[in-house]
Amino acid sequence: MARTPSNMLALGTLAPHFTLPDTVSGNTYNLNELCGKNATVIMFTCNHCPFVKHVNEELVSLAKDYQPKGIEFVAISSNDVENYPDDSPELMKETAITEGYTFPYLYDESQEVAKAYDAACTPDFYIFDKNKALVYRGQLDDSRPGNGITVTGTDIRTALNAILEDKNVPERQKPSIGCNIKWKL
Template sequence: MSDTPSNMMPLGTKAPQFTLKDTITDTIMSLEQLKGKKATVIFFICNHCPFVIHVNAQLAQLAKDYIDKGVRCIAISSNDIEHYPQDAPEHMKNFATQAGYIFPYLYDETQSVAKAYNAACTPDFYVFDSDLSLKYRGQLDDSRPGNQVPVTGQDIRQALDCILEDKDNPNLQKPSIGCSIKWFKA
């Protein structure tokens, strides 16, 4: 298990557009179709990463807690499935179903979306406002596998609450830590 930090995209960056296949519904979806009225949370995850498995229940709960507030969550996996077959689309659908995802789980086959977002690890989080301007990037919370800190999602929740209340987020934005995205080998 490696500890790879987020790259911390500059705040105010506009969300790079994308069109990807949702592994749950087997349909092609765009960011424009999926974005929330008030906010959009995009997270890069995968099936096998212990950091993702550690927070997975909170990801599902976060989406449920905020969907009626105009917030949409979008999960994306960009891993190389030739070397990490457990992250293949057919396994993504099962993973999402078992976790109770109410959001799409998209597959970034070419890794172009991960590169456009400068994503580095799983999980890696980005919170955008209604204009798709970046307001938060970094960790879900301070919990990591084995550190005995409860998984609460407090950092993402604080960022979302600030957007919904039209306030600046006063909290320090810390990088996420996780497994590196599994890039294609040259």
């Protein structure tokens, strides 16, 4: 299992625009349609990565806790499905339904969106404020498969709570660690 860290896009970066298909609804959405009133969490994820499987339940819990508070969640898979068929759009839809995703699970076939966000791993998290400026990038929490630490989402929750309380998000942020994005050759 590869351990690839986030690239840590510069804080303050404006969210790169995108238009991508949602594997669950079949609709195509752009960034502006998916932004939350208070913040937007963009997650680069996939189906097969053990790091993602380890946190899936908490991702659903986070969304259910914060969507009613004006924070939207968007999952994006940018993996090469030719070489990693477990990440195909059909199986993305199946995963979203099985896991109970309450957010769109978008397919970035060209991988241009992952490149625009400088995403490196799955899972890789970005939180943008109501003005679409990056205020957090990095890990969900300190839990990793096999390290014995309970998945809590504490780093993301701390950032989201700061936004909701109109406070600054702590600038000390740890990179996420996960499987590398499976780039096309």
